[in-house]
Amino acid sequence: MVNDFDLLTTLSNRDFVCGFSEAVKVSLLKDPALFCQLCENSTAIRARDMDVAGPVIRASAKLHLDHITMGGDPFEMLEARPLDFGHWSAHKLETVSDFSLRHGEAVAIGVAIDSVYSALELGLDESVTQQILQCLTDLGFSLSDPSLGNVEGLFDGLEEFRQHLGGRLTLTMLTRPGQPINVHTVNREKMLAAIEHVQHFARTQGSFLSDRD
Numbered sequence: 001m002v003n004d005f006d007l008l009t010t011l012s013n014r015d016f017v018c019g020f021s022e023a024v025k026v027s028l029l030k031d032p033a034l035f036c037q038l039c040e041n042s043t044a045i046r047a048r049d050m051d052v053a054g055p056v057i058r059a060s061a062k063l064h065l066d067h068i069t070m071g072g073d074p075f076e077m078l079e080a081r082p083l084d085f086g087h088w089s090a091h092k093l094e095t096v097s098d099f100s101l102r103h104g105e106a107v108a109i110g111v112a113i114d115s116v117y118s119a120l121e122l123g124l125d126e127s128v129t130q131q132i133l134q135c136l137t138d139l140g141f142s143l144s145d146p147s148l149g150n151v152e153g154l155f156d157g158l159e160e161f162r163q164h165l166g167g168r169l170t171l172t173m174l175t176r177p178g179q180p181i182n183v184h185t186v187n188r189e190k191m192l193a194a195i196e197h198v199q200h201f202a203r204t205q206g207s208f209l210s211d212r213d
């Protein structure tokens with residue numbers, strides 16, 4: 001378990017924040033109360049207040065660990081891999097950006113995209129979606145990146161993800177916090193709209209890396 005918080009103090013601000021996109025992800029899948037905690041404390045976490053960040057890190061690590069050890073599928077033999085929420089695009093964004101995006105930064109964008117897609121296609125509440133995007137932004141993530149301009153490349157990521165799963169495409173989306181759902185097809189138009197929405201959000205929020213147009 002993550003108990004050695006001394007290690008965390010040696011991280012750069014960028015690397016410190018990076019881990020929290022996975023915390024947002026796992027809280028949305030499994031622990032709505034933790035998601036609220038993240039939303040309420042995003043600014044303090046970004047400022048590295050360990051009294052606030054510490055419990056969130058512990059809770060997030062426990063959720064990841066419990067999933068692996070008690071999820072009944074430790075070797076990921078089942079087609080659904082809920083912890084991959086937001087990751088089909090994240091993996092692709094990392095490579096398209098030539099790894100100028102760290103994994104955690106790409107996951108923040110990926111979670112934002114799949115959350116908006118979930119709102120457009122699966123009825124995830126729009127105010128919750130807004131909260132997710134705001135929380136990620138307040139934590140210090142930029143939800144825009146030049147690599148998002150390569151939409152075709154991004155969609156190649158879907159195909160690669162399908163192959164990685166060994167056949168049928170299975171993506172985890174969200175109907176509400178704590179309630180993931182598996183989907184096997186993607187509505188391309190709505191996914192494009194989701195990507196655009198996330199970029200628009202990033203631009204209008206004045207997020208720190210998004211001032212490129």
Ligand SMILES: [Zn+2]
Pocket residue numbers: 022087103107
């Ligand atoms: Zn990840």
